[in-house]
Amino acid sequence: MLRPVEALAAALAVVATTLLTLIVAAAPPVSASASAAPTTVIAPGSTTTDSSTTDPGGDGDDPAGTGTGVDPLITSVSPALAARGWFTEAGGGAESRTLERLARRLRADGNAWGLVALREPPAGGTRFFAEDVLDDLRAARSDISTIVVLTPSDIAADSRTYTGDVLDQAVTEAIPEFQRDVTAGYELLFQLLAGAPLTDRLAPLDPSAGSAPQRSTVPLFVAGGALLVVAAAVLAVIGSRRAARA
DSSP: OOOHHHHHHHHHHHHHHHHHHHHHHHSOOOOOOOOSOOOOOOOOTTTOOGGGTOOTTSOTTOTTOOSSSSOHHHHHHHHHHHHHSEEEOTTSSSOHHHHHHHHHHHHHTTOOEEEEEOSSOOTTOHHHHHHHHHHHHHHTTOOOOEEEEEOSSOEEEEESSSOHHHHHHHHHHHHHHHHHOHHHHHHHHHHHHHSSOOOSOOOOSSTTTTSOOOOOOHHHHHHHHHHHHHHHHHHHHHHHHHHHHO
């Protein structure tokens, strides 16, 4: 039969082991990147310039001609989309406040879109730019799945959620609304794609704020470690007493 001190040490060891097991089991899994390939984007013909369907530079990896293989516009747009869901330039035809509210409404409806407004079509074409931005966001494991790029002369989109044909038809039908009002254009585009009106609710400014907070496991680690130390100390005392008696 175990003595009280030995029983206490055994109990502490069991509790510490249980705590550490629970910590490992509760650790959040590493999220995997989306595996679906981006759909083909077809810019609406009635408002698309020639540059939106061709790459005049002849180098799809460096449309800006920087020689670095990286489009500096993408390196500016992608982080902004990942952080807040929208990006606009002066003269892009959409105010920052408008895009911010639209991005928050889309998130409140459970949809992560990247809204872009540029003052002119990108050097490699608006269509290719939308594809490259979505690829860049997917590589960064962003949850944004649909990109819509507006310029004064064309509209292009790319998506991992909607097929190319469905996306093309919806963008084409929404063109008159976009020309009338940006907000109305996005509302119609969303309704055509999702089959329901866009909510008027606003998601938190932080895209990750709507998710459940992750509790810190540091206190549990500290408690488990402390219990292990106490159990080891008690066992050491018991061992020393037995050695002294012997």
